[in-house]
Amino acid sequence: MSDFSALGLSEWLSQQCRQMGINKPTPVQQSCVPAILEGRDCMGCAKTGSGKTAAFVLPVLQKLSEDPYGIFCLVLTPTRELAYQIGEQFRVLGRPLGLRDCVVVGGMNMVAQALELSKKPHVVIATPGRLADHIRSSNTFNMRKLRFLVLDEADRLLEQGCTDFTKDLEVILGAVPAKRQTLLFSATLTDTLQELKSIALNKPFYWESQSEVRTVDELDQRYILVAEKVKDAYLVRLIQKFQTEHEDWSIMIFTSTCKNCQILNMMLREFSFPSVALHSMMKQKQRFAALAKFKSSIFKILIATDVAARGLDIPTVQVVINHNTPGLPKIYVHRVGRTARAGRHGVSITLVTQYDIHLVHAIEEQNKAKLKEFSVAESEVLKILTQVNVTRRECEIKLESSDFDEKKEINKRKQMILEGKDPDLEEKRKAELEKIHKQKRKFKEKIQENLQRQKDILLKKKLLKKKRRQQKQEAKEKP
Numbered sequence: 001m002s003d004f005s006a007l008g009l010s011e012w013l014s015q016q017c018r019q020m021g022i023n024k025p026t027p028v029q030q031s032c033v034p035a036i037l038e039g040r041d042c043m044g045c046a047k048t049g050s051g052k053t054a055a056f057v058l059p060v061l062q063k064l065s066e067d068p069y070g071i072f073c074l075v076l077t078p079t080r081e082l083a084y085q086i087g088e089q090f091r092v093l094g095r096p097l098g099l100r101d102c103v104v105v106g107g108m109n110m111v112a113q114a115l116e117l118s119k120k121p122h123v124v125i126a127t128p129g130r131l132a133d134h135i136r137s138s139n140t141f142n143m144r145k146l147r148f149l150v151l152d153e154a155d156r157l158l159e160q161g162c163t164d165f166t167k168d169l170e171v172i173l174g175a176v177p178a179k180r181q182t183l184l185f186s187a188t189l190t191d192t193l194q195e196l197k198s199i200a201l202n203k204p205f206y207w208e209s210q211s212e213v214r215t216v217d218e219l220d221q222r223y224i225l226v227a228e229k230v231k232d233a234y235l236v237r238l239i240q241k242f243q244t245e246h247e248d249w250s251i252m253i254f255t256s257t258c259k260n261c262q263i264l265n266m267m268l269r270e271f272s273f274p275s276v277a278l279h280s281m282m283k284q285k286q287r288f289a290a291l292a293k294f295k296s297s298i299f300k301i302l303i304a305t306d307v308a309a310r311g312l313d314i315p316t317v318q319v320v321i322n323h324n325t326p327g328l329p330k331i332y333v334h335r336v337g338r339t340a341r342a343g344r345h346g347v348s349i350t351l352v353t354q355y356d357i358h359l360v361h362a363i364e365e366q367n368k369a370k371l372k373e374f375s376v377a378e379s380e381v382l383k384i385l386t387q388v389n390v391t392r393r394e395c396e397i398k399l400e401s402s403d404f405d406e407k408k409e410i411n412k413r414k415q416m417i418l419e420g421k422d423p424d425l426e427e428k429r430k431a432e433l434e435k436i437h438k439q440k441r442k443f444k445e446k447i448q449e450n451l452q453r454q455k456d457i458l459l460k461k462k463l464l465k466k467k468r469r470q471q472k473q474e475a476k477e478k479p
């Protein structure tokens, strides 16, 4: 009996795993697969790249093969690229079943998706926003017989970050049966444990990797302390270094905003580096194309915002560079987790300015792992500094003269319309709110000024009293 069969999976599934080069279950699979097969809800918290996807795909396929119907399983995930990746994993492992899956994400044709949904696919993999739109606007499909609900990157789905999924999740949870198996997975579940327990109600089986350290041992975690104005020169130097020192190299660079992502990509291309960008201001087709080019190693550098920080499995990535220090330790864990996956080695290098040192301390403290300094010859950086900074400025000017900011504004307005809001009214409301905040700030400042003035007066009075007392004392003591 193979290791996978010993977990309770059929021989055909073990065979599929072997064909994928997966021979031995990882600890998260070893623990969670039997619990899920027993019918229990499950929460799995295991490090990045440890095989969490197969830990839910395999038992779902096993149960589906015993009683196949659609829609059997719904997987929710925070990003579109991740939805397609999970869909692929289901398709490969579920091939002998003739599995029919449907990926439902924003930025793609809604009518085609509605048609696919109406054909009752076995598994639906979706981002919450688009699926909730389908539920609100269509009666051509239902999930009333759903057996499995999976939340991949569950903590992200529940937190109220820049994309807030809570309203969409409410709609989705209202459309699936209460009697179901719920499976929640992430590398960073612990912070949102209580909220997650309200979704997986039936005394879920909880599994967490034993180690206190949140990152994998195979990851060499480094930092470089840099001044903001030399950051880009260090980035260019680092890439030059990897390009000359390694034959087969592949780098992911993370940055904080779409605009910076775009500028960095333009700049690196000016230096003839094979780079592509991935951020949420790009059209979905461009996003897929960029990722495909990077995955197939046609382009060796992917510059991305946090839209690519979670879940993406690209085994060739050897280096992750954080162009900005992540503000939250868990975002750091997911970003650096794009390398050193499934037992491979990898390096992460975080560019840290003097203003970010406290963030590094928080990262080290929470993730229980120390970052070591990465040494780069400063003289080499200085040689290219002017050229890099001039190139960046040129790229900034080029971008400013394009319609990038305008597009951003249009996207924002589109989003508001989709959320049923009037963009003009919202703008007015925002301006009014800003006015109120300003008045409040002024009022607060005035109160503080008054308080300070009163304090000063009291202090002065005290000092005066003291002085008088001293004078009286001195007068008494005089012969």
Ligand SMILES: Nc1ncnc2c1ncn2[C@@H]1O[C@H](COP(=O)(O)OP(=O)(O)OP(=O)(O)O)[C@@H](O)[C@H]1O
Pocket (backbone or CB within 6 Å): 021, 022, 023, 024, 025, 026, 029, 046, 047, 048, 049, 050, 051, 052, 053, 054, 186, 187, 310, 311, 312, 313, 315, 337, 341, 342
């Ligand atoms: N038992 C196994 N043995 C070897 N490789 C495996 C095994 N299970 C999965 N893998 C491979 O490990 C890689 C990482 O798996 P996966 O993407 O599921 O990680 P993850 O735990 O979901 O990571 P993240 O937290 O970053 O999303 C994939 O390429 C997958 O094919």
